[in-house]
Amino acid sequence: MSAAFRISGAGRLSQAKTASFSFDDKSYTGIEGDTLASALLANGVHLVGRSFKYHRPRGFLSAGAEEPNALVQIVRDDARKTPNVRATVQELYDGLTANSQNRWPSLAFDVGAVNDIASPLFSAGFYYKTFMWPKWAWRDLYEPKIRAAAGLGVSPDKPDPDHYAARYAHCEVLVLGGGAAGIAAALAAAETGVRVILADEQAEFGGSLRFESGARIDGQDGYAWARAAIAKLKAMGNVRVLSRTTAFGYYAQNFVGLVERVSDHLKNPGRELARERLWQVRAKRVVIATGAIERHMVFANNDRPGVMLASAARTYLNHYGVAVGRNVGVYTANDSAYAAAIDLNKAGVNVAAIVDLRDNPAGPVIDEARALGIEINFGRAVVSASGKLRVSSMTVQPKNGGGERTIPVDAILMSAGWTPSVHLFSQSRGKVAFNDETKRFVPGTYAQDCVSVGACNGTDGLDATIDEAYAAGAKASKDTGGSARKSAKPKVDAGESWSRGMLGAAPGAGPGTTVKAFVDFQNDVTAKDIRQAVHEGMHSIEHVKRFTTNGMATDQGKTSNMHGLAIAAEELGKPIPQVGLTTFRAPYTPVTFGSIVGHARGALFDPTRRTATHGWAASQGAVFEDVGHWKRAWYFPKAGEDMHKAVDRECVTVRKVGGLFDASTLGKIEVVGPDAAKFMELLYTNPWEKLETGRCRYGIMLREDGFIYDDGVVGRLAPDRFHVTTTTGGAPRVMNHMEDYLQTEFPHLNVWLTSITEQWAVIAVQGPKSRDIIAPLVEGIDMSDEAMPHMSVREGKICGVPTRLFRMSFTGERGFEVNVPADYGEAVWEALWAEGQKHGATAYGTEAMHVLRAEKGYIIVGQDTDGTVTPNDAGLDWAVGKKKTDFVGIRGLIRPDLVAKGRKQLVGLKTKDPKVVLEEGAQIVADPKQPIPMKMIGHVTSSYWSENCGRSIALALVAGGRDRMGQTLYVPMPNGTIEVEVTGMVFVDEKGERLNG
């Protein structure tokens, strides 16, 4: 059974394919190919939402993307509850479930509508003026209440289960908009063989040909021509045709972002389909054919359900076969609404009257309407609409005042004229120009390689549009290497043409009136609000916009901006171009976060780097921590151990026996070449020329400003070869820093830099038994103290594979770092582990590593330094070559502030109560009794429980720290002040004897 307002014989949908759906728990039947809007209208449903501020009942204003009113929540399941979906865009599928928004308890009876009655309180700038005081009330009272009342729709509270695809594409000609203009441009370009992409936001191409019943092209009905042309384009190998695809953003160098809605229109999309696909297209030329958007008339109660754009009513009739009423009124200031009246009249709908603001317009559509016997009233205005949940009548008055007459209607079709869609042109940074004659902004100065054609360019008439678009498509392809065209341009046999109209408030809603004549439906901005904003001092359109929120809703003022501007201009007594136009920004229509994020979420948000021993560590029950992209073993708890117990055991075992630690994440760079030592001299503070082959040195790298940038042990493998290590997090930037200087400041040096971080796995074996653990597996290296002292490096074999064996220590114990090719990392680790087991060694993680190094006062760059710490501040002055004449940072180091007294210096701290462990980052003061705010003289950089010391230990940056040895300082914390003593930074083995122990 067909719905009550479906007109048999009208529209293009096959009546056979029905689809059932529900709206606010009531079931309806629609037809496949419907939008939710057309399906509801077919069932006579106009009331679909409540407005944002006044909670006024609202219906459908449009039949497209510009819809400000009909926002609904589409519910697929618990995790898929999409709010703010425009019912005019949502395609119907069988089983679709939609709910209205912004109403309680029901759409027809909404408590929030009290705001409408109280509306004098809620005028423009209400929030700014009202919730100013008392200050506390904002946080505790106003904001929570406003937040609860505001907002449209309800976000789903479960993770989005859908997936989103992304594609990059390149083409010579990108055509945005698939109406008559876009299709003509695409045809012209496609024939020349260049790559063409044609995109349109609708499910079906054709644009206004969907409702323009008078159009005939190449001997056929306009819409049939469009379908045939699209079929032809789809069959061409060089053309990509994208429907349901909105160009939402136009970026630099013809980079255009588009979102393709892949499956929102399907009943059961299935997992293999993405919900949406983001297209990032780079085009040599862009043809903008985005058309124009009809404006509403601004009169009292113009928001009542049933009051809609004339072109929308025509679309519902001519495309969907739906009559928006049985007895409609028409209110217009231009010709195009006549065509709607004529089409509806021919379909059997009674047109009660056409009310035309113009005095004596003439033209074929007017003649035709008159011939059909439709009542036409020139020089008159609709001054008000009546009816609450649905319009019931319109009140008509001569436009200069006079007797009123009320005409019963169940819908009002309105047209104030057409606004060229210059959004994308404007986003491309093109400057619009105001055409004073036609009262519209059209593309003026271009900033990119694009061209606007058709209605969005202010071109009126189908013939002129196709001419212009075809020529533009041909030129764009010719400019980008297309071959000569073969076929002729489409011939327009008949077309519709209209322009002009009016901007601003209609009679009855002009200055001095207080009626609710809406300019912006979604944000409930009336003509009066705009005037009030001007009176209150908002003289720039940008200020008017923000004060009234005109054009700031999700529809971004597609129907409201020009009216708002005209009213402000009138009130200011200035011509429109002098008041200006607000900036068009991406996105053109709302874009989901999902489509922007794509697959980059959850586990795929960021790359994960795992070391060669990751699997082994996981099998041992290691707990991992994230260090940059790396997963590092944090600690290895045994049964029954918590983190503290595990770390304590690991720390004690390393100093007593030995431990194995995966240090593979350290950055490693090979510096090779005849000038390698010279290069090292320039990049590090230390001297390198005299470092013997086979020896290592702890190096410090500065930035040019003199602050510590990175550190690490460097081994000289050969006169022309250094194996440089960096901090884990610093590896990429150190490499970049080195390359920068090598390529641009010291290009005369003959040096090559190679990142070898991932090529070498590094196993640190530390502790008194370290040599005993390694030695049985090593070939060709004499590991005696005489042959291989602390800070040396040897090349040889371990477990039969090549190794760079460093003798070095980040624990203060005798220690080695075994470098092996990463592919052998796990095997060598397991061999070393087996040896270690014989001695009772432990595997230890990054937490124990941190404690052990802190016990020795070894700093971690980025933890104990923060980019404002010099080598001297860190107690590392010894590592700065005093005889050197140049290195990066040499000049920065002698800047006045860097040599001034009282700088923060790195020191040790011992809490007076040894059991108390300080909080890292805690601030330090000299006098805890001083009034707040206290003078902070430093902060804790590292702090741990040291089982080896039987007490807590800490490192801190303290002003003049090294002159405060033995002093008592204070760390004020929420639970009381902690007393600390300033000490040296070494807590274990001050003489360093254990390095050879």
Add this chain to the structure above:
Amino acid sequence: MLLIRCPYCEEERPELEFRNAGEAHVVRSANIAGESDDDFEKFFFIRANPKGVIYERWRHIHGCARFFNAVRDTVTDKFVMTYKAGEPKPAKLPGAAK
């Protein structure tokens, strides 16, 4: 996303492959240790930040890894030209009519 022509690869590549490296033609003194405070301030801290044409360094970090120089308009974001590191500041810019 911009397209940037790498003067070493001799082709336009997407911005994702590049990283900005600050103002170009800031020369590090051969005798930097002996530089006055004023000169060091100019070298290290002071940058032009113009509205319009800027000379800056870029690195084709995810490509050939070379540093090069570029002339860009900070208003339009357009790259006027790119050239190799070490080459002098171009005396004349292409299309510099305005």
